[in-house]
Amino acid sequence: MGHNGRMEHDKRDFYGGVYALVKRIPAGYVTTYGQLALALGRPRASRIVGGAMSRAPQGLPCHRVVNRLGELSPPEVFGPGVQKGLLMLEGVPFLKDGRIDLKRCLWIPKKEI
DNA sequence: AGAGTGACTCATA
């Protein structure tokens, strides 16, 4: 198991923990960088979660991770309008100002250890 | 090995 490359399921790897949680976010819900960090026992590592997202393997629902104000990622990340389009297709509620209505769709990951 | 990085968050103005 021990190798020099990246491991998908190494619990000592914070990024790996982030990816495992992101996989569980249900369609129609979103979570925040801070909530993921908190669930992994690193309440001040929200910025690190952002780093994990920017290097995430394909196939993860990274568009369901937003900041604590319900604001989406910069347009260059998914392409202009792409993230919002995906979330709207999944039924995520938006406010008039374009932010996500987190009161109605925030998914809080179960705390890990 | 260690300085640099950043899809964040919080405090402050």
Add this chain to the structure above:
DNA sequence: CTATGAGCCACTC
């Protein structure tokens, strides 16, 4: 309400 500054810390190279 918006804007800006500082702290944060796992990962990258």
